[in-house]
Amino acid sequence: MASARESLHGEWSSKIAFIMAASGAAIGLGNIWKFPYITGANGGGAFVMIYILCVLLMGIPIMMAEILLGRHGRRNPATTFAILAEEGKHAKHWYWAGFIGILSGFLILSYYSVIAGWGCDYIFHAAMGKFSNATANDIQRIFNTMVSNPWTLLLWHTLVISATTFVVALGLETGLEKSISFMFPTMIVLLLIVVAYAMTTGHFIEGLTFLFKPDFHKLSANGALIALGHSFFTLSLATGTMMVYGAYLPKNISITQAALSIAIADSSVALLAGMGIFPIVFAHHLEPQAGPGLIFKTLPLAFGNMPFGNLIATFFFIMLTFAAFTSAISLLEPSVAFVMEKFHLQRATACMLCGSIIWFLGIGTILSFNILQDFKLFSLTFFELLDYLTANIMLPTGGLLISIFAVWVLRKEISAKELNLDPQNKFFVAWQQTLRFVSPLAILLVTLDFLGVY
Ligand code: PHE
Numbered sequence: 001m002a003s004a005r006e007s008l009h010g011e012w013s014s015k016i017a018f019i020m021a022a023s024g025a026a027i028g029l030g031n032i033w034k035f036p037y038i039t040g041a042n043g044g045g046a047f048v049m050i051y052i053l054c055v056l057l058m059g060i061p062i063m064m065a066e067i068l069l070g071r072h073g074r075r076n077p078a079t080t081f082a083i084l085a086e087e088g089k090h091a092k093h094w095y096w097a098g099f100i101g102i103l104s105g106f107l108i109l110s111y112y113s114v115i116a117g118w119g120c121d122y123i124f125h126a127a128m129g130k131f132s133n134a135t136a137n138d139i140q141r142i143f144n145t146m147v148s149n150p151w152t153l154l155l156w157h158t159l160v161i162s163a164t165t166f167v168v169a170l171g172l173e174t175g176l177e178k179s180i181s182f183m184f185p186t187m188i189v190l191l192l193i194v195v196a197y198a199m200t201t202g203h204f205i206e207g208l209t210f211l212f213k214p215d216f217h218k219l220s221a222n223g224a225l226i227a228l229g230h231s232f233f234t235l236s237l238a239t240g241t242m243m244v245y246g247a248y249l250p251k252n253i254s255i256t257q258a259a260l261s262i263a264i265a266d267s268s269v270a271l272l273a274g275m276g277i278f279p280i281v282f283a284h285h286l287e288p289q290a291g292p293g294l295i296f297k298t299l300p301l302a303f304g305n306m307p308f309g310n311l312i313a314t315f316f317f318i319m320l321t322f323a324a325f326t327s328a329i330s331l332l333e334p335s336v337a338f339v340m341e342k343f344h345l346q347r348a349t350a351c352m353l354c355g356s357i358i359w360f361l362g363i364g365t366i367l368s369f370n371i372l373q374d375f376k377l378f379s380l381t382f383f384e385l386l387d388y389l390t391a392n393i394m395l396p397t398g399g400l401l402i403s404i405f406a407v408w409v410l411r412k413e414i415s416a417k418e419l420n421l422d423p424q425n426k427f428f429v430a431w432q433q434t435l436r437f438v439s440p441l442a443i444l445l446v447t448l449d450f451l452g453v454y
Contacts, residue, residue, distance in 0.1 A: 005072075005073070005074040005075075006074065007074050007247050007248050008074070008075065008337075008341065009171070009244075009247070009248060009337060009340075009347075010171065010248060011248050011249070011250050012245075012248050012249055012250065013177075015253045015254075015258070016177070016181070017177045018245065018248075018249050018253060018258060019258050019261055019262065020177045020180040020181050020184075021177065021180065021245060021326075021330070022067075022236075022242065022245050022258065022262050022330075023180065023184060023261070023262050023265050023266065024180040024183070024323075024326030024327070024329075024330070025236045025241050025242075025245065025326065025327055025329075025330030025331075026234065026235050026236045026262050026263075026265070026266040026327075027183075027184065027187070027265060027266055027269050027323055027326075027327070028112075028323045028324050028326065028327030028328075029112060029115050029116065029119075029320075029323070029324045029327065030230070030233050030234040030270075030327070031234060031266060031269040031270040031273055031323075032191075032269065032270075032273045032295060032320055032323070033115060033292070033294075033295050033320075034230065034233070034234075035051075035230065035234065035270040035273060035274060036273055036274050036277045036278070036294055036295055037290065037291055037292055037293075037294040037295070038226055038227075038230060039051075039211065039274055039288075040278070040281070040287075040288030040289055040290065040294055041288070041289045041291065042218070042219060042220070042223035042226060042227070043215065043218025043219050043223065044210040044211055044213070044215070044218065044278075044288070045209075045210065045211060045212055045213040045214040045215055045218075046214040046215055046216045046218060046219035046223075047218075047219055047223050047224075047226075047227050048211055048212065048214075048227075048271075048274070049214045050219070050223075050224050050227040050228070051227040051230055051231055052267070054227060054228050054230075054231035054442070055231045055234075055235065055263055055266075055267055057434065057438050057439065057442060058228075058231060058232075058399060058403075058434075058438070058439040058442060058443070059231045059232070059235045059237065059263055060259050060260065060263050061403075061431055061434045061435050061438075061439065062232075062237050062238070062399050062402055062403060062435070062439060063235055063237055063242055063259040063262065063263065064255050064256060064259045064419065064431065065402050065403065065405075065406035065415075065435060066237060066238075066242035066243050066246060066402055067242050067243070067245070067246035067249065067255045067258065067259065068246065068255050068406070068415055068418040068419060069081075069084065069243055069246065069402070069405070069406060069410065070242065070243035070244060070245065070246025070247040070249070071246045071247060071249045071251070071255070071418060072084060072410075072414060072418055073243075073247065074247045075247065075337075075341060076098070076102070076240070076244065076247075076334065076337040076338040076340075076341050076342075077098035077099075077101050077102055077240035077243040077244065077334055077337075077338070078095050078096070078098035078099045078102060078338060079095070079098070079338075079341060080098060080243060080247070081094040081095055081096075081097050081098040081405065082094060082095040082098070084405075084409070084410055085405075085409055088409045088410060088411055090409045094401075094405060094409065097398065097401040097402070097405060098240065098243070099338075100238075100394055100397065100398050100401070101238050101239050101240040101243070101334065101398045102239075102240045102334045102335055102338050103394070104238065104239045104240075104390045104394040104395060104398060105239035105240055105241060105331045105332075105334050105335060106331075106334075106335045106354065106357075106358060107361070107386055107389070107390050107394075108233075108239065108331055108390050108391075109164075109328060109331040109332055109358050110358045110359075110361035110362040110364070110365060110386070111362065111365040111383055111386055111387060112324065112327065112328055112331060113157050113160040113161050113164065113328055113358070113359075113362055114153060114156075114157045114160075114362050114365045114366055114383075115292070115324070116156075116160045116321060116324035116325065116328060117153055117155075117156025117157045117159070117160050118146065118147070118153075118156070118296060119317050119320045119321040119324055120156045120159065120160065120317075120321050121146050121152060121156055122296065122300070122313075122317040122320075123314055123317040123318055123321065125142055125300075126300070126303065126310060126313035126314040126316070126317050127310065127314045129310045130142060130300075131300040131301075131303050131304035131309065131310065131313055132304050132309065132310060133304055133305070134300060134301070134304045136284045136285075136286060136297070136301060139296075139297050139300045139301055139304075140297055142300070143293050143296045143297055147293070147369040147370060148369070148370045149370070150366050150367060150370050150371060153366040153369065153370075154363070154366055157359070157362045157363075157366060158359065160324075160325070160328065161355055161358060161359045161362065162355070163325065164325065164328040164329055164332055164355070165332065165351045165352065165354075165355030166351075167329055168329055168332045168333055168336055168347075168351050169347055169348045169351035169352070171347060179322070179326075180326055183319060183322055183323060183326070184265060186315075186319055187269060187319050187323060188268070188269070188272065190312065190315065190316045190319060191269065191272040191273055191276055192272065193306070193312060194272075194273075194276035194277075194299065194302050194316075195272060195275050195276045197276070197280075197302045197305070197306050198275065198276050198277075198278075198279035198280055198302070199279070201279045201280060201282075201283035202283065203279045203280075203282040203283040204279045206278075206279065206282045207275065207277075207278035207279030207280075207281070207282055208275065208278075208279075210278050210282070210288065211271075211274045211275060211278055221446075221449040221450045221452070222450060224446050224449060224450070225392050225396075225446050225447070225449075225450045226391075226392055228392075228396055228442070228443065228446045229391040229392035229393075229395050229396055230391065232391070232395035232396060232398070232399050233391045233395060234266055234267075234270060235262070235263060235266060236327070236330060237395065237398075237399060237402075238394070238395040238396075238397075238398030238399045238402060239331065239334065239395070239398070240334030240335075240338075241330045241331065241333065241334060243334070244333050244334045244337050245330065245333075247337075254420060255418065255419055255420075256419060256421075256427075273295070276299075276302070277294065277295060277298050277299065280298045280299070280301055280302050281294075281298055284298070284301055286298060292383075299313075299316070300313065303316065332351070332354060332355070332358070335350075335354045336350045336351055336354055339353060339354060364382040364383070364386070365382060365383040365386065367382070368381035368382040368383040368384070369381075369383065396443050396446075396447070399439065399443065400439070400440055400443045403435040403436075403439040403440055404440065406435055407432050407435045407436045408436075412432070415428075415432075416428055419431070
């Protein structure tokens, strides 16, 4: 029953190559930049608890579903949905479920690259020793000067998009394996250094309490939706990423094991970042609700006050940029695979086409931090709107469609075979039931709560 289709774009050389690439896709700005600031903005503990529950109950099962759909279909996500639906005698319109995913990744990359640019800018501030003994006000000024200058942001955004397009055009994702295997442990060590510093601030326990002690009065319905959306965002789900990476996955690799390792690695990085950042926030009387600038205003304070701080800071922002880069690559790949297959274009041409449109869209995000910061729709700036639409609406919708597809459309024998399990196996049954009931119900509950239905 396993698919006899071959991948159109090559295969990963080994299990490790796949796990590295998929972890590289998952670990990025979502863990180090986004998780702390949305946690800060949504009251801490209760938000973190919902996020962890979502990763366990939805994230991991949906990731397994995506990878297996990708490996069975072996085409770009939209076509994969369409062929698998047809094989199961269902409507070809499932194509659009894949298409929404591809579009989400495309839109996310347009702002993701701008934020990755902030990381690049900070490499230079760090290397020039700007953080040494700086006060919270000094750092605030550095951050504000950076975001208020559209040309600085445009320069970095252009560099990030060009580099991403270039690497995807050369099809080098596999070649990044070694760098990612270096990045992950290094990032953990750097974050541990920040956490060790956080322990010396005298506010460590306060930080941990904020992060881990749930107080549900502080969590709004909107906060719960953001936690749900973030569990998809951080695991790179519902954007076609895990599907295309799955499409390049050789048959003999265990999807379950891969999904578990990726989710564990991803969550550890996010929680470590939170444990490092909040004590610094409290020690310097900063606002946990500082928004997207949070880590850029807090981490430099830690680096500026530790031995070898300039060196460690430089290294940290290089690693952050690299982590963002491996995610950016994975955000571009689904659109490129789609455009190549749909319009019969060469990889390089498809990359140029997608890269240019994404670059152009990114200008909207750049301007929303300066010239157009007061230009709002639904009281959100362009960047906030794009982030909200993708992470909190499109990704959960995509996740819901993937869950439904994997258990109601794809035949059980196929998924069991792809997961290398017997259809009667307890673990397999639990996986199916989770996708059948738990994930759709949870997504529905959070959405209804958000809509104020109860
Ligand atoms: N998971 C990445 C991060 O946390 C972002 C991403 C989302 C990458 C969706 C690919 C697809 O930074």
